[in-house]
Amino acid sequence: MDIYQAGIRPILFSGLKVDPEWLHQQSIRTLRQLHQSSLNPASAWMENRLAQSCRWEDERLSQQVWGLNFENPVGLAAGFDKDGLAAGIWSSLGFGFAELGTVTLHAQPGNPRPRLFRLPLDQAALNRMGFNNQGAAALASNLQGLWQQRSRQIPIGINLGKSKVTPLEEAAADYEGSFRQLQELGDYFVVNVSSPNTPGLRSLQATDQLAPILEALQQANTTRKPLLVKIAPDLEWEAIADVIALAQRYQLAGIIATNTTIRRDNLRTQIIEQTGNPVTEEAGGISGAPVRQRSTEVIRFIYQQTQGSLPIIGVGGIFTAEDAWAKITAGATLIQVYTGWIYEGPWMVRRILEGLVRQLDAHGLTHLHEAVGLDHRR
Numbered sequence: 001m002d003i004y005q006a007g008i009r010p011i012l013f014s015g016l017k018v019d020p021e022w023l024h025q026q027s028i029r030t031l032r033q034l035h036q037s038s039l040n041p042a043s044a045w046m047e048n049r050l051a052q053s054c055r056w057e058d059e060r061l062s063q064q065v066w067g068l069n070f071e072n073p074v075g076l077a078a079g080f081d082k083d084g085l086a087a088g089i090w091s092s093l094g095f096g097f098a099e100l101g102t103v104t105l106h107a108q109p110g111n112p113r114p115r116l117f118r119l120p121l122d123q124a125a126l127n128r129m130g131f132n133n134q135g136a137a138a139l140a141s142n143l144q145g146l147w148q149q150r151s152r153q154i155p156i157g158i159n160l161g162k163s164k165v166t167p168l169e170e171a172a173a174d175y176e177g178s179f180r181q182l183q184e185l186g187d188y189f190v191v192n193v194s195s196p197n198t199p200g201l202r203s204l205q206a207t208d209q210l211a212p213i214l215e216a217l218q219q220a221n222t223t224r225k226p227l228l229v230k231i232a233p234d235l236e237w238e239a240i241a242d243v244i245a246l247a248q249r250y251q252l253a254g255i256i257a258t259n260t261t262i263r264r265d266n267l268r269t270q271i272i273e274q275t276g277n278p279v280t281e282e283a284g285g286i287s288g289a290p291v292r293q294r295s296t297e298v299i300r301f302i303y304q305q306t307q308g309s310l311p312i313i314g315v316g317g318i319f320t321a322e323d324a325w326a327k328i329t330a331g332a333t334l335i336q337v338y339t340g341w342i343y344e345g346p347w348m349v350r351r352i353l354e355g356l357v358r359q360l361d362a363h364g365l366t367h368l369h370e371a372v373g374l375d376h377r378r
Contacts, residue, residue, distance in 0.1 A: 009343070019116075028086050032086045054349060055093075057072070058072075066226035068226075070334065073356075074353065075334060076099060077336035078192070080338055082103065084142045097187075100156060103135070105166070107133065108135070108165070110131060114274050121267075122268050122290055128284030131195065139158070143185040152187070156186055161198065164199070168209070171212075171213055183220070183222075183223055186225065189226070191227065193213070194230050194231050205231060205235065207245075210229070228254045229255055230257075231256070233260075237301060255310060255312055257298040257299050257314060261291045291316040292323060296316070297330075303330065312331050312334075314331075314334070315336035320344075321354070321355020321356055324355070329371055330375055331376070332372065
């Protein structure tokens with residue numbers, strides 16, 4: 001029996017009706033304290049027990065991408081650990097990599113509260129956080145202190161966003177400023193131009209807006225760190241093709257598909273309980289199960305357009321091994337989870353990894369890389 005799903009989640013979601021953002025912050029603080037105090041025998045024992053419970057290893061799931069070693073393909077998506085406060089513990093929770101941020105050049109409080117809502121009927125979340133974070137300098141300080149104490153156990157990505165106070169025409173300099181401060185501290189970097197919660201940000205996905213940002217970052221990229229772009233699920237196919245062309249032109253390492261959606265169709269949730277407003281009137285992006293199918297379609301399109309030459313990180317609505325397998329066979333080399341992890345609990349990663357190995361066996365495959373884009377070869 002999964003104690004999280006059977007007991008803890010119902011209490012947090014329905015019984016106590018704890019504010020999701022407050023609970024999120026407390027979770028980050030607890031994980032950070034556990035890892036920071038792991039030199040203490042009791043804390044070290046607890047983290048070791050956590051790792052034994054949540055981790056699951058099989059060499060058939062390991063991959064080398066961009067010269068980085070991924071023990072497994074399941075990563076923590078950006079948005080959960082914005083300031084890298086718990087960056088050292090994600091490997092103990094079973095993740096093969098973790099993406100920090102979104103971080104902006106200037107510290108910012110984000111949008112007014114409440115700004116994070118659960119939609120249990122839809123296995124989804126609605127957020128309009130607005131890139132709340134302590135800024136690039138603070139993230140750099142956090143990671144410098146952490147990496148001085150111990151080495152990175154898994155690849156760490158850093159997701160870069162535009163500061164709200166920065167005009168759109170100065171976006172390239174804003175992204176570059178963050179990148180220069182963090183370049184030595186992350187293993188790969190992501191240009192986030194697809195969040196719906198910063199005014200005008202999604203317009204930066206247009207070719208004439210995105211090109212100067214990629215140009216500035218690649219010129220500053222003296223250490224040749226892998227650079228990716230994260231796109232919205234709501235783009236038309238032609239716009240996605242334009243992003244692919246830019247990614248190839250500027251020699252990006254890959255594409256993350258996809259961010260949250262602004263669509264509200266087919267939701268079972270009608271009213272947001274915390275505000276009393278219809279879900280159609282609440283701003284923000286929807287994550288979780290409602291974006292599952294569309295994100296997989298976008299992955300499939302990118303893989304087809306690039307003939308599998310551009311690695312894809314698939315994210316959106318992954319709750320089970322079957323969800324993960326669908327994204328991988330559509331063309332994703334790696335996958336990320338966030339909302340699904342909140343709903344399914346800390347043992348979800350292990351269940352997904354075990355399920356992926358069963359899928360390999362069922363399809364007569366010897367390694368995960370053989371499954372990437374499998375749908376296109378059938």
